[in-house]
């Protein structure tokens with residue numbers, strides 16, 4: 001009985017996610033569901049991306065958080081439209097939450113919406129929220145064992161950002177092993193080794209993103 005109820009919830013979620021995706025696709029907007037553990041660097045990646053691509057793309061951010069507006073306040077400082085969703089303790093965003101805030105954004109002229117999910121390596125991966133792609137951030141301070149321990153979030157990611165590589169000299173993180181495990185789970189994923197502190201690796205991420213936005217516009221015309 002419990003399993004049946006869960007199946008129905010996910011079915012309904014997928015229907016709403018499809019509606020969100022259709023609406024945003026019609027507007028030619030590329031949408032990212034940005035996931036990863038608490039503190040892996042999701043908001044830092046967004047801050048860098050806003051600055052790095054400010055002259056090239058027009059973006060908005062939807063921030064998911066249990067209770068606070070802290071990340072939204074960080075994003076707002078960059079002059080980017082941002083909407084906060086508080087889950088009230090819920091461990092992930094669902095499509096209905098995203099659908100309910102879309103009217104707060106001016107979609108006209110936007111190239112990109114990034115939805116920063118609640119910091120969590122498990123639950124967000126189970127819910128589509130209308131995105132084109134999922135992107136997972138893993139900071140090297142979390143340990144190279146995480147991909148095999150939490151495979152779904154890596155299996156679904158079009159890009160995995162291995163963040164905080166500036167800290168590699170101070171940890172025992174085994175990069176070769178992490179890359180081999182992520183590739184075994186998801187051979188198609190794009191792996192980017194980056195630091196949101198030093199900026200290393202981020203141009204590779206920007207190039208990937210610009211190409212996706214270009215392709216999305218081409219498909220929408």
Ligand SMILES: Nc1nc2c(ncn2[C@@H]2O[C@H](COP(=O)(O)OP(=O)(O)OP(=O)(O)O)[C@@H](O)[C@H]2O)c(=O)[nH]1
Nearest residue numbers: 037038039040041042043044119163164195196197
């Ligand atoms: N050394 C180092 N620190 C980083 C890097 N990226 C982020 N940080 C730091 O890591 C901490 C967490 O970064 P956030 O960007 O807030 O992480 P988050 O994933 O958005 O966290 P939640 O939203 O709480 O899940 C902050 O103190 C950042 O300054 C990095 O590449 N190198």
Ligand SMILES: [Mg+2]
Nearest residue numbers: 042043071116
């Ligand atoms: Mg954050």
